[in-house]
Amino acid sequence: MDAYERITRNAAEVVTEEEVEALAEDPDGKRAYVGYEPSGVLHIGHLLTANKLIDLQEAGFEVVVLLADVHAYLNDKGTFEEIRETAERMKEQFLAYGLDEDATEFRYGSEFENDEDYVLDLHELERETSISRAERAMSEIKSGDTVRVSQAVYPLMQALDIEYLDVDLAIGGMEQRKVHMLARDVLPKAGHDAPTCLHTPLIADLSTGEGKMSSSTGISISMEDSTEDIAEKVNDAFCPPTANPDGDLENPVLQIFEYHVFPRVEDVVVERPDEYGGDLRYERYAALEADLDSGELHPQDAKTALAGYLDDLIAPGRERLRELR
Ligand code: TYR
Incomplete structure (x- = not known):
């Protein structure tokens, strides 16, 4: 299997093919990331993007796992203390699952997202983005029925993470694609590069074969299952x-x-x-x-x-x- 094939196998979509081909020409030392809102246990959706990270490690990429504690907070997932605790457990589960410890950089969002440069860059993105665009980007990600201001800031921070983590490739499930498309539009307006993205497919609900499997609605498989x-x-x-x-x-x-x-x-x-x-x-x-x-x-x-x-x-x-x- 050549590098391009390994990088793109089982992807639902890459944006764009030409950009990924260019990365595949010399993958050594290139950087890819996935961000996760910390939750107690990994479920099958986390493992699908983790499989892609393993593919990328095998192809020579450096891999960054962002434990997106600030994002989880903005998206109503608990107090900082609770989120921190589940983030640590999440990291341990990823390592047990098979991410190579020496080739994986685990980062907390709060390590850099509160820095002055980051916040000023964020404000610039806020000025460039309409509320309705930010709201649309969150349609598959937001918790609750109404979009709060915190959730409108969320996708802009996700975009800026790509710049601050200095990654060449942003990975996510298909539910992240609207955030990534927003990132491709808005980052260049603030003088940053448009990110290259790869999206993994969504698995249908286990019991019905409809829509997507979700730990919040239907039946999911998790690390806690016996x-x-x-x-x-x-x-x-x-x-x-x-x-x-x-x-x-x-x-x-x-x-x-x-x-x-x-x-x-x-x-x-x-x-x-x-x-x-x-x-x-x-x-x-x-x-x-x-x-x-x-x-x-x-x-x-x-x-x-x-x-x-x-x-x-x-x-x-x-x-x-x-x-x-
Ligand atoms: N949006 C991702 C989710 O739904 C989490 C995330 C947060 C991803 C920040 C990347 C990022 O930079 O779980």
């Missing part, structure tokens, strides 16, 4: 015998295989008793998808295998959480 919890959630998951169910639905079991299991596991094995044809072995996601589509792979066998792999992936983080308790 082996039995995972088995139960995956067993109850929506998994029609096809990759392309009707309408807007997705097959979340296949999505998790594609975005979570195959990037981390060399050979994916679906165990089956001999009388049902014996084990199936896949090197690539597309082969597993094709087998589900053709009927060679039964959804129940796919689910059982998925639960086992997911459990392996989250076990180290779950263990770490237990130690920290």
Whole structure:
């Protein structure tokens, strides 16, 4: 796999392809980041962007994880004290999950976002941005029904972080894309470069295959789940015998295989008793998808295998959480 392929695999969107191609020509020492509002436990959405960070580390990038404590505060996620505490636990879980400690820079937003230069630059971005644009940028991120002034400042700070962390590539789930598009427009107006961005896909709700999986509404998989919890959630998951169910639905079991299991596991094995044809072995996601589509792979066998792999992936983080308790 060449660097461009590794950097962009499983991305829903890159902005722009030309800019990412230029980074892929010499990835060594280039910097990429993801920011997270600290929350107690990692869930499957965090792990999807973490997989991308692991890809980037393998391609030679330096990786920055921003523990966005000020952003969490602005977005109503608790007191500074609570947010700090969950941020530390979050960092430990990322390391347990497989981010390379020596190649990962963990930063708190509050380390630099209160500096005078930052605040003055922020005010400049505020002058360049309409309230309605900031509000739109937050449509997939804000907590609560009305957008507060704090939440309108939020996307401008997110834009400025890219400049202050000196990163070449901003990573986020598709729900971050409007913030990044705002950043591309507004940063150059204040004399900064427009950032290059990569967005990871959103996984559909596990039980219905609709929309996006969310820890706040539907069923999500988190680092706190026991082996039995995972088995139960995956067993109850929506998994029609096809990759392309009707309408807007997705097959979340296949999505998790594609975005979570195959990037981390060399050979994916679906165990089956001999009388049902014996084990199936896949090197690539597309082969597993094709087998589900053709009927060679039964959804129940796919689910059982998925639960086992997911459990392996989250076990180290779950263990770490237990130690920290
Ligand atoms: N907006 C991100 C979220 O929804 C958090 C974030 C904050 C990302 C600041 C980047 C950033 O610079 O979780």
